[in-house]
Amino acid sequence: MPTDFASILVLVVSCAITFTAARVLGRKWREKRREKEEAAKRAGESRQVRRARERRQHK
Secondary structure, eight states: OHHHHHHHHHHHHHHHHHHHHHHHHHHHHHHHHHHHHHHHHHHTSOHHHHHHHHHHHHO
């Protein structure tokens, strides 16, 4: 009986750790992808559009 409880406890703890790690890594991956897409969009901007965006950000 105690080994059954220990096994279930180990399973629950390992699932919790896996879930937490997946959320953190997924969040970082999405953030990097968003930054990459933003950089690609900015690379295609004209100088006028870029300066207008920079003026809006500094206000």
